[in-house]
Each structure stands twice: as C-alpha cells, then as structure tokens.
Amino acid sequence: MSDTGFxxxxxxxxxxxxxxxxxxxQITVVETLPxxxxxxxxxxxxxxxxxxxxxxxxxxxxxxxxxxxxxLASRDTCFLIRLNHIGLPKSIQEILEDSSxxxxxxxxxDDFRNLNKIYPVAPDGFIDLQNFVKEFGIVDNSLxxxxxxxxxxxxxxxxxxxxxxxxxxxxxxxxxxxxxxMACIEIYERLRTEGFNAAASQYLTDLVELARLQEEHAExxxxxxxxxxxxxxxxxxxxxxxxxxxxxxxxxxxxARKQ
Numbered sequence: 001m002s003d004t005g006f007x008x009x010x011x012x013x014x015x016x017x018x019x020x021x022x023x024x025x026q027i028t029v030v031e032t033l034p035x036x037x038x039x040x041x042x043x044x045x046x047x048x049x050x051x052x053x054x055x056x057x058x059x060x061x062x063x064x065x066x067x068x069x070x071x072l073a074s075r076d077t078c079f080l081i082r083l084n085h086i087g088l089p090k091s092i093q094e095i096l097e098d099s100s101x102x103x104x105x106x107x108x109x110d111d112f113r114n115l116n117k118i119y120p121v122a123p124d125g126f127i128d129l130q131n132f133v134k135e136f137g138i139v140d141n142s143l144x145x146x147x148x149x150x151x152x153x154x155x156x157x158x159x160x161x162x163x164x165x166x167x168x169x170x171x172x173x174x175x176x177x178x179x180x181x182m183a184c185i186e187i188y189e190r191l192r193t194e195g196f197n198a199a200a201s202q203y204l205t206d207l208v209e210l211a212r213l214q215e216e217h218a219e220x221x222x223x224x225x226x227x228x229x230x231x232x233x234x235x236x237x238x239x240x241x242x243x244x245x246x247x248x249x250x251x252x253x254x255x256a257r258k259q
Contacts, residue, residue, distance in 0.1 A: 006137075006198075006204055006205065007137055007138075007139045007204075007205055008136070008137045008138040008139065008140070008149060008196075008198050008201055008203050008204060008205065009138075009139050009140050009145075009203060009205045010140060010145050010148050010149050010203045014148075014203070015144065015145060015148050015154055016154075018148055018152060018153055018154040019152075019153055019154065020153065020154050020155075020156050021147070021151070021153035021154060021155050021156075021179065021183075022175070022179075023078075023175045023176075023178050023179040023182065025073075025076055025077060025078060025178065025182055026076060026077040026078070027077070027078050027080060027174050027175070027178045028077060028078070028079050028080070029080045029082065029169065029174065030079050030080060030081040030082065030086075031082050031085045031086060032086065033086060033089060036081065036086065036089050036091060036092065037091065039072070039079040039081070040091055040092070040095060042074055042077060042079075043072050043074060043079065043095060043101075044095070044101065045074075046073075046074035046075065046101075047074075047075075047102070048075070048102050048103075048104060048185050048188065048189065049072055049073065049074065049095075049101060049102065049103045049104070049185075050071070050072070050073035050074075050078070050103075050104055050105070050180075050181035050182050050183070050184040050185040051071065051072060051073075051103045051104060051105035051108065051111070051126070051181060051184065052070075052071040052105055052106075052111070052177070052180045052181045052184065053067045053069060053070050053071065053111045053114065053115065054067070054068060054069040054071070054160075054164040054177055055067050055068055055069075055114060055164060056068055056163055056164045056165045057160075057161045057162075065165065066083075066084070066114070066117065066118050067083055067111075067114050067115050067118070068082065068083060068084040068164040068165045069081065069082060069083065069084075069164050069169075069177060070083055070088075070092070071177050071178065071180065071181035072092075072095070072103075072181065073178065073181035073182045073184075073185060074185075075182075075185060078177070078178035078181050078182055080169065080174060080177055080178065082169075084164075084165050087119075088115075088118075088119040088121075093119065093121055096121050096123050096124075097121065097122050097123065097124050097125075098124065098125055099124040099125045100125065101125050102125055102127065103123075103125055103126045103127070104126070104127045104129060104184040104185060104187075104188045105126060105127075105128060105129065105184055106128065106129045106130055106141075106142070106143045106146075106184060107128065107130055107141070108123065108126050108128050109128070127188065129143070129146060129184060129187055129188065132188065132191065133146055133187070133191065136191055136195070136196040136198060137196070137198040138196070138198075143155060143180060143183060143184070143187075144157060146187055147183050147186075147187060149201065149203050150187060150190055150191070150196070151186070151190075155179060155180070155183060156176070157176075158172075158176070159172050159173050159175075159176035159177075160176070
C-alpha cells in the first residue's frame, strides 16, 4: 500500500469520535498456584492466545516497579495472573516459551524487557501485531488505533495509569486488562480470516498528508512542552523555589555595646 503513496492511519481526532468498546467475555483473576493450573488447562487448548502485561506507573524519577499483571486470553475467557502475588510459576514460563502455542500481542519486546528484569523468559511462538498489520497497509502501531481502524470502536486507556499492585483490582481495571488481551486475538483473527481492503478504508491517508499531520502533532507537543517549562519557571513549586536566606544577627563590637 505504501508503494502507491497511500497508507492506513487514524488521527487522534477521528479516534476520539468513536464509541468506546466494552468487554463482554469472562474474566478470571488468578492469585493462587492451584488457580494457575486450572487456567493453563484452558489456555493450552485455546489455539490462539491473547497476551499483555500491566505495571504500576511511576510518577517519580528514578522509581520503577516490576510487572504486576500478566494477561492470557482465550476467545472466551481472559485470565488475569497477578505476578505481584504469586510470581511467575514455571508452568506459565513454559507457556510463554512454547513455540507450538500461538500467542498474539502488541509491542511484546517492551513486555519482555520488563519481565526479564525479574524472570528469565525466552519468548517463542509470538506474533507482534505492530509488524503483522503492516502487511495490510496499516501503519498505526498502538492497540487502540489498530482496533479502531478494523472495528470502528475505541479502546479506552483510562485505566492504564492506575495502581496494578492494589490489594484488589477494580472492575474497571479488570475490564481494561481483559479487553487489551482479547482485542489482540480479534485483530489477528479478523486479518487472518477476512483480510483488509485498505483501498476501501475511510482511514486511507496520503503519505504526504500523513507526514504533515505527524509534523503538526510534533510541533504541538514541542509548544506544549515549552509552555509547561515557562509555567514552571513563573510558578516554581515549593521544592524548586529559592529558599529565603536565614536572618543573621548583627554583631556589635564590644566598644559599641559599652556605649
């Protein structure tokens, strides 16, 4: 598709107008080792497995957290495996390294870079949708944009920056995590079975226009960053504001005190 001067890409503005997708499958939270065994029995017979991970966000420089949640989904059920509670059992590691079991994710190198900080895993049997969709002329590489192009619905990212190490995951967190993993299966299966008519897509974009939009977005980001720095300079935080000098007592000479 790119050889013709056109490609498939959805803009931020177009994405915002789409209805939000909702998860309507089954969700099982896995927090014990016996529950792991039950989950993997279904996963091994899934045919295609959706994959994703979640990590508690850090808002402080120099502070990082380990992967807290691993999502493995069949077509019917998503298993939310709480690694911060049970670690990474050998049986799950074997699933991730099984070349005969097809697993689908987005930007999986980032997931395993974080996982390998605490668990030695050599992933095999994976398809990264970021590469797969390029065969169909789709240049967008985020899950929400790819899903929007194919299904006309938006995956809300409102729960992404929430506490994935919370004692109990909220209903919204569960739905968000499950939908991300299930959407990977749906995207892959749609493209594999039905293909994609890029020429008929409403998101067919001229490459020159796409480059212009990308540059416009980059310029807006630069302006926003500059305005933010100016605001910070004009309204420094208490930590960054200059500290007032301590008042010093004026010393008088002995001669002056006598007077």
